[in-house]
Amino acid sequence: MLETRVTKLLGIRDPILQGGMAWISRAELVAAVSEAGGLGVLASGTLRPSELKDELRKVRAATSKPFAVNVSLVPAHPDADAKTAALLTDIALDEGVRIFTISAGSPTVLTDKLKQRGAVVIHVVPSARLAKKAEAAGVDAVVAEGYEAGGHVGHDEHTSVVLWPSAVRAVKIPVIAAGGIADGAGMAAALAFGAEGVQIGTRFIATTECNAHASFKQRIVDAPETPTVVYCKSTHPGRALGTPVVERLVALEKGGAGALELEQLRGRGRSRAGCVDGDLAEGILPCGAAAGLVTRVVSVAELMRELVEGYQAAKGRMP
Ligand SMILES: Cc1cc2nc3c(=O)[nH]c(=O)nc-3n(C[C@H](O)[C@H](O)[C@H](O)COP(=O)(O)O)c2cc1C
Structure with missing residues (x-):
């Protein structure tokens, strides 16, 4: 048990959130993380409204522990x-979800509505x-996500070791650190x-519970020390394995x-092709620099x- 303001806010044992991941943080992974004492986060942006309802019911069937829904303000599903984002948020609220992580847009868009409905909001x-x-x-906490992270990354290129303490100094609400963390150290x-x-x-x-394709998991396990690249720096920068x-x-x-031209080639179906179908040639595998630290599934x-x-x-190792 490792108590912080974040564990108290979320009602979890350990202050570990599994980040919402487009296409690949679905019910089985989310429920497993929450059951193990962390906070599972269901990525809603790549689900159709009916799929979101199904996934929420699957999470509830597998765990009674707290979990969250991630809403990406940039449309992620090819049909979106x-x-x-507002529609998915309403569905999750109506289904009783009370913890949200919101990303890729302004905190003014959904915070008021979510707070009025009694939800915890993490931006x-x-x-x-x-x-x-x-x-x-008015959000309850922030995730400060450094440039090492997988998926969308900031234009400012703030790396974690500088971003985390800067964010802690800047705000009074709790800061949750992200970007490059793969182990207890x-x-x-x-x-x-x-x-x-x-x-x-x-x-x-x-992890075995993640629905990512086996070849994506293997690419992470086999990844060299500096495995990822940032692409589309001038539009919506993303970090991925070099496919x-x-x-x-x-x-x-x-x-x-x-x-x-860039966004046409990037398309919207490529992450699904890479992450779920294992298409390593035409797909995109969003992934953080920390892949270089992962040695097994x-x-x-x-x-x-x-x-x-x-x-x-x-x-214990600290002098
Ligand atoms: C495959 C993948 C998909 C992601 N999709 C989303 C997403 O849909 N919404 C979001 O807020 N963050 C997304 N992220 C970011 C994660 O939630 C998390 O903040 C990030 O992975 C943390 O950095 P790390 O990869 O170094 O652990 C994604 C990351 C990955 C690797």
């Missing part, structure tokens, strides 16, 4: 439009400046900087391609144990 930010803005909008570092919890994405992909299509995107951008329960024990061991 600008109104989809994901890439800078201390935006952490302050989220605090002013990373968690100890984040808490040493004053964060009161961690959010982990990439490490949770290489052929990502390399094409990087080359296109270096050659001076404009936003339209384990169960969520084992990973949660390793994180907490690794955290204790790291504290």
Whole structure:
């Protein structure tokens, strides 16, 4: 038991959130994380409204512990439009969800509505400046996500070791550290900087309960020390493993391609093709720099144990 303001706010045993991950943080993973004492986070952005309801029922059937829904303000599903985030949020609220993580947009969009309905709101930010803005909008906590993270990353390129303490200094609400954490030592570092919890994405992909394709998990396990690249820096930067299509995107951008050309090649179906179907040639595998620290696929329960024990061991190693 590792009590912080984050564990109290969320009603969880250990201050570990599994980050919402487009296409691959579905009911089985979410329920397993919550059952193991953390907070499972269901990514809603790549679900159709009816699928969201089904997934919520599956999570509830598997655990009675708290869990959250992630709402990405940028449409992620190929069928989604600008109104989809609000629709998914309403469905989750009506289904009784009371913890939300909101990302990729302004904290003013959904916070009031969520607070009025009694929900806990956590906003994901890439800078201390935006952490302050989220605090002013009334959120309960922020996830300060450094440039090492998998998936969308900030234009400002703030890396975790500088971002985390900057965010802690900037706001009074609790800060949850994300970006590059794959083990207990990373968690100890984040808490040493004053964060009161961690959010982990990439490490949770290489678990048995994650629905990511086996070849994606294997690419993470086999990843070299610096396995990822950031592509589409001039539009919506994303960090992913270096698959052929990502390399094409990087080359296109270096050659001076404009936003339209880049976004056309990136498409919206490519992450699904990579993450779920295992299409390593035409798909995109969003993934954090911490893939270089992952050496095996384990169960969520084992990973949660390793994180907490690794955290204790790291504290013990301090001079
Ligand atoms: C495959 C993948 C998909 C992601 N999709 C989302 C998403 O839909 N919404 C979101 O807020 N964050 C998303 N993220 C970010 C994670 O929630 C988390 O903050 C991030 O992975 C933390 O950094 P790490 O990968 O170094 O652990 C995604 C990350 C990955 C690796």
